[in-house]
Every structure is written in structure tokens, then in C-alpha cells.
Amino acid sequence: MLVKTFGAAVSGIHAVVITIEVSVSPGIRFFMVGLPDNAVKESQQRIESALKVSEFKWPGYKIIINMAPADIRKEGSAYDLPLAVGILAASGQISQDLLSKYIIMGELSLDGSLQPIKGVLPIAIKAKEEGFKGLILPMSNAREAAVVKGIDVYGAENIRQVADFMAGMNNLEPFVVDTEQEFAGIFADGEDDFADVKGQESVKRALEIAAAGGHNLIMIGPPGAGKSMVAKRLPGILPPLTLEESLETTKIHSVAGKIGSNTSLITRRPFRSPHHTISDVALVGGGSYPQPGEISLAHNGVLFLDELPEFKRTVLEVMRQPLEDRHISISRARSSIDYPASFMLVASMNPCPCGYFNHPDKKCVCAPGAVSKYLGRISGPLLDRIDLHIEVVPVPFSKLGTAPAAEKSEVIRERVMRARKIQAQRYSGHQGVHCNAMMSSRLLRQYAVPDEGGSQILKNAMEKLGLSARAYDRILKVSRTIADIEGMDAIQAHHIAEAVQYRSLDRSGWGG
Template identity: 55%
Template sequence: MLATVTAGAVLGIDAFLVTIEADVSSGLPAFFLVGLPQGAVKEARERIIAAMGNSGYYLPPRRITLNLAPADVPKQGSAFDLPLAVGMLAGAGQMRSIDRLAGYMMVGELGLDGALRPVRGALPLAIAAKQAGFAGIVLPGHNVGEAAVVDGIDVRGATTLKEIVRFLEGSEELPQTTLDRDALFRAASAVEHDFADVKGQEHVKRALEVAAAGAHNILMVGPPGSGKTMLAQRLPGILPPLTFDEALETTKIHSVAGLLGGTKSLVATRPFRNPHTTISDAGLIGGGPHPRPGEVSLAHNGVLFLDELAEFRRNVLEVLRQPIEDAKVTLSRAAVSLTYPSRFMLVAAMNPCPCGHHGDTQRRCTCAPQQVQRYLGRVSGPLLDRIDLHVEVPAVRYRDLSDRRAGEPSDSIRARVTRAREVQRARFGDRGDVHANAHMTARDLREHCAIGDGGEALLRTAITRLGLSARAYHRVLKIARTIADLDGGGDISTAHVSEAIQYRSLDRASAAAAAAAAAG
């Protein structure tokens, strides 16, 4: 007897349908699994047979052939266990009725006792099922929350194989899961880390506001304990709230990475990722034997924070260039090429020298000038050029620490940032490649970043004295445009250009070091 079950497989952050054809016929007992099964799919036979036996189902000794179509695409993962088991039972005539089988997609991993275990990618699988016109999807109970994010599809969760068989036969119902997306967004709107908690550092707060308003990358340089990490943690709280489309795309990435399930079903706040300095290049941008999204993709639509930037391995930092420029990561393998989105704000922090106190007015630096230059040189010039704002973060003064007054709350700063983003949204319209000033192309700069004679003269002097590259020149123009947007979106003035130049502190430091070396 031939039975057909629909499953799904994840490719990148999207899913595609896999049709499982199960043929159980008379003949010498044999088991054939074809259709390019890989890894865990090849091992599914032993899990499935044990799960069926421990669930009370008897599979007669027959010739069993299972085909996974399309047959020319590799199939990976353990989510095929459930549909393979259902197909074998239906093909062997072990189910009283299979009327419901055609209307549901099946995904899930089976334990030897017949229990269902969670799988990766439930959200993109539910989206694929809806787009294909299926009535619903049946999956492990641990995954129902993320699948229920999709409107217009019947999401059924189960804990055992026996429950699913009874549901397909019509003798038992599985609970239907629904989700209140508005409630999720309301619950996520509260700011966990507030700028009101930060004492002093007003110019750094201003720089972070400018960065948030234009989606600019920022580097903070300062001694240990000056509040760099504390400031970075509060940046997501002043970014505009996620739209549902952004939340859905971000959630798909986290679903594929296996970071959802249980009570967390939707990423409703902007992600904040803080990888350790020992991370590998594959961990940062993604990859591995079975490619998974890396930290740059998990930070999509949010913030990627690299603390102690100079301590990361140089090859790890250099792989950031493509994601920063292209807002996506492409992983090419012999069998497949995957693309993960990675539009994030890079926020980095580092000490000014190995001991951390170069330029500190409170503690003496013990590093030789050559050590300082070597330390700063661990971050390459091309990477620094891709960071729009360089900001010095000095040690916090006692009078600021002892001040009992609360600083400006994040909600107030977020309101200004959101207004500036609305100005940019009106400027760029529905262009998919430009969402904020940081993403402007050279053509956009000519059209939207015209400056007057005074600003032109100031910028010319800065470029000459600081030796800015062409990319750094464009960064200054983008920052000036953002500052003008925070002021209402008018023309770029000399004051806007002057403030933008102040946010290139490492360029000023490099120019001063070069001048000192020439004088020596």
C-alpha cells in the first residue's frame, strides 16, 4: 500500500516542502530510504521502529520503501522522524483512517519511547505550510508557540506518536494553539536597561543617540570601568520598536538556530548579541558542517556588541567586512549556497592601550608608545573605516557618580530617534536597500547630503589634517545628515558637520601620532 505524507525542510531561513512516499508491499523484508537522506535522516530507521513498537504499533515484516521528494535536494535533521513514522503506519494499514493526513504538514523528532522532541525551524516550516495551502501543521508541543505566530493556519501540538495517530484517525483531538501577537509586543515594549541609570557621560549618550537615529556603527574607547558595556546594553532601548515584518524575519533566524521554544515564541524586541572574544569566524558569521546562522545574523535588526574589540582574533574581525557592507552573509558549500540576513548595528568597545589607562587623568599609563600603537593596530584600518563614530569614554568623575538626579530616560531619547527615522523613511520611501542614513549609497550622498560653503571648508580642512579616507569622508557626511535629521530634517549646517567630525576620534589620534613621529 502506498501512503503520502508532507514534511518540510529548512534551507537558510526559509523552508520547502518534502513529500514522503511510503510504499509497504509484500516480499522479502527490507527497508530502503532514498531521496538523498543525510546524517540524522539516515539514522531515523532505528528510532522510528523502536518508537512505533513502544507506542503499541506492530509493523509486519514487509518490503518498505521510503522516498523523500524532491530527490535531488539533500535532507538533513531529525524533523523527518514523525512524517516517516506516520507514512510507514499508513502504508502498512495500521491506521483506521487517513482522511486528515492530506491536510496537515508533519514535523518532529521521535524518542525511542514514542515521545516527540523539539525541532529547529518551526516558524519557517509553518510559513511554508500556509503558503502551500495546508490546513495546518502538527509538531511537538515545545514548538507550537513559534508556529502559532503565523496567522491563518491550524497549529496542533502533541507529546507522543500515539496522540498524533489518534488525531489523524479522528478518534482524538489535539489542542489548537493561538497567539496574541499584540500582547507579545506590549509585553516586550518595556525597557529593561534605561539610560536614566547612567551617571555622566553626556557626550557619549549623545553619540549613541546619533548612532541610533541613523543606524550607524560606533566604537567606544576608554579605560576599564568607564561604563562602555553599560552604555552599549542600553542602546536597543532607544532604537525604534520592531515592526511585525522585522520581528518575523528576526524570529525566523532564531528559530532556525534553535533559540526559541517553550514560552518564547516571537522576538519582539531588537536583539542584543554579545559574543566572547574567543569566538571563531564561523561562530561570528555562521557556517559549520551543517550551516547555521552566526552572531551577525542573530543580531539582525538589532545590535552586535563586541567588547574588548582588540582582543578578538584578527581573522575573526576581518570577516565582518562583508556583513557590514552587504547586510547579508552568503555561505557557499559544495552542495548548497545559503544566505542569511545580517543588517545590524555594530557597537564595539576597547581600551586605549594594553593597561587601559592611556589618556586617563586619574591613573597613570604604564605602556610605552610603541605598545599603544601596536594595541590599536590590532584593529585594521579597513574595519575602522566601516565604523562611523569613534567616541572617547573617559573615567566617570566622582561628582557625577554621587549625583542623585536621574538622567534622561530611554523613552525620551527613543522618541527623538523615532522622529529622525521617520524623516529618513519619508526621504527614502519604500527602497529595500536603504532603511536609514547609514545605508546611503554614493548617489544618495550627492542627492541628500549637500553642505554649504562653511561646512565644505571645515570638512576640507579636517580631511587634509586628519588624512581621512574616501570611506571616512562619506561616513562624516552620513553622520552630519543624521544630526540634521535629529534637528528636524533640514539642511546640513556647519554645526552639524563640526559635530560629525568630532565623532572620528581615532582619526584625530592617528593624525596626532603621525605628526609627533614626524617631529621626532
């Protein structure tokens, strides 16, 4: 008998429906074709054991399995369940009436229980697009897939439950997720708050500007000045994710296998902080079986690189293109995969190897030329792509206990959201542009034109600091954001002046 079941293959953050044809006929041996990898080929042993433990029979006939389309490589153990169900249906042990209505995916254990799989959300979205009635998945993946409305998502603990469901027993209930409830309370009390940061008003101002315009930022200061502390509080002042952003972010984390069994949607903006020993592939994505890297896992959120000069030069240089294009293309001989990578880069660094160059109290003990050599680990093109350079000065001990109460993250976030609302209205007719940091040169000439005084200040800064054309654009973008925070249509001289001062590494006095 010949039957068909349906699964899905994930490529990038999108899924493709896979038709699994199973033929059971007189003869012997087991054949599997359709470009399966080793993990798929090894499914025979897992399926045979799972069926026997679940009191089914392994057919004593010739079994031929074709996985179409045959030119797409089938990877991983997630095809165990649809293969097993196909074998049971083709051998007459279960009914095949419902097979065409569902996409079935899951990894089998030897005892017949189901293990979680990756990439469930893209599969659920594809199932809805293709008109399937629903999905049958491991129970631990059901919550994640249930955020897609319009299809039934059934979670099963073992293959026996799936077989009973195919026999018409209503033993499985559709999983339901309330997306509004998922988004409720995303800024709960107890998270890192800017109210806990003593002093550092200039740094907090820079982070507010960065959050309001989606700008990249780098902090330079001695150890213990508070760089990491304020960076970790940045997500708390960013606007909440929209449902569209949440779905896209969740798809990436789903493909990477980063979604927990109790999570359906990622409702908080990601904050990724990889160690400086990370490889370039782990940062941007790739590998033998391409997976999203840290820059994609930080999509719609923050990528924090602590101690930036300690990262390998090759690792930092591969970020240059994604910072501009906001996506990363991973090319292989047979295919090319695109991952989104629209993130805010926030970096921190010491000013020199000992950490005390330009310190108000402590003396730098680095050898002559060590400072410029240390800063030289970060290329000029990468620094040009960072909008704000802010110097972090340690808070004196005398002010740590007497500093007045600082603004809460909630208050700062309200100003950020007002500025973002202005930008959303401004760029409503421009696809792919949501904030000032995304402006093209054409949009800069349209929306970021300074007044006469601002133009003169910018001209002087360009001449004295020797700034590049890219730095010129960055200053205009930051000044546009400062004006938006103040609710002003025109960019004035003081907006340009403040934006220029956030180019610390372009000023004399740095680099030894």
C-alpha cells in the same frame, strides 16, 4: 500500499516542502532513499521503538521510503514523525485521508513522545504559501508556528495523539497566538535604563545619534569608564521592531534553535555579545551543516564586541563585507546559503594594553610603540566602516553621587523614533533603505549635501586628518542623522562639525 506524507527541509531561513513516499509490500528489509543523512537513516530504530511502546505494530514487510526531491539533502531527526505516520498509513494502521492536508514534523523519543525541532517558523510560512491546511508539530514548537495566520497549527505530545487525530478524533486543538499581545509591554519597567548612567553626556549623545541613524559605533576608554554599561542600554532607545522585522528575526533564531517553548515572536531587538575567543565561523555562520552566526542572530539589532582588539584578526576581517552588504553568503560545493545580517556594530576597547593611555589621572605604563601596536590589531578598512568613534572618559568620583538625574531611555527613544520616522518617509521610494546608515553614494549626493560652511569644515577635516573616501561618506551620513534629530532639512556647518569630532581614532594623539 503506497502513501505520501509531507515534511519540510530548511535551507538558510527558507523552507522547501519534502514529499515522503512510503511503500509497504511483501518482502523483507528496510530501504530509505532520497539523500538522507545519518540522523535520518537512524530514524528506523527510533520509529520502531516508538511504535511498539505506543501499541502499534512494526510492519513485517519490505518498507521502501523515498524523500523527494532527491537532490536536496535531508538532515536531522525532525523527519521521524512524518516517516512514522507514513509507515502506519501504508501498513493500514491509520487512515491516510488527512495526510495530504498537513505538513508533519517532529523528532521521536523511544517511548513515542515528541521532542522540539528547529526551523519551525520558516516551515509554517512555507506551508501557508503551498496551500496546506495546517501543521502537526511537537507541542513545544506550536506557539512559534502559530504566529503565521491562515493555517491551523496543532501541537502533539506523542505519536499516539497524532495517530488519533488522523483517525478523525478531534483530540488536538489549534494553537492560537495574539501577536498584538506579544508586542504589548516590550519596554517594560525594570530593564537597563540610561537614567542609571551618571555623567557621560557625550557618550549618550553619540549612542543617540547611532540609534537614530542605525550607525556603527566604537568606544575607546580605560577600564571601568562605563563602555559596556552604556552599550547594554542601547537596545532600550532603539525603535520597536515592526511585525515584518520581528518575523524575519524570529526566522533566523528559529533556524538556529534559539526559540524557547514559551516564545512565539521575538519582539525585542536582539543584543548579541559574543566572547572575544569566538571563531570566524561562529561569528559569520557556516559549518558542515551551515547555521547562522552571531552577525545574523543580531539582525535588526545590536552586535556588541567588547575588547575589540582581543578578537582574532581573521574574525574581525570577515565582518567587513557583511557590514557593507548587510547579508552574508555561505558557499559550499553543492549550494550557497544567504543569511540576513543588517545589524548595528557597537564595539569597545581600551586605548592600550594597560588601559590608561590618555587617562586624565593615571599614567600609562606601556612600552614605547605598544599603543600603536595595540591599535594596529584593528585594520584601517574595518575602522573606516565604523561611523562614530567616541572617547569615553571616566566620571570623577566627586560627580558620581552629585550628578543630576539623567534622561530616561524612554525620552531618548522618542527622539530616536521621530528621526527614524523622517528617514522612513525620505527613503519610502528606495527599496532596502530604511535609515541613514544604509544610504548609497547616490543617495548621499541627493539627501546629504552640506551648506557652504559645512563643506569647508569637511574639506579641512579631510586634509588635516587624511580621511578616506569611505570616512567622508560616513561623516555625511552622521551629519544627516544629526540634522534629522533636530528636525532640519538642510545639513548645516554645526552638523558637520559634530560629525567630524566623532572620528577620534583618525585624530593625532592616538597611536602613540
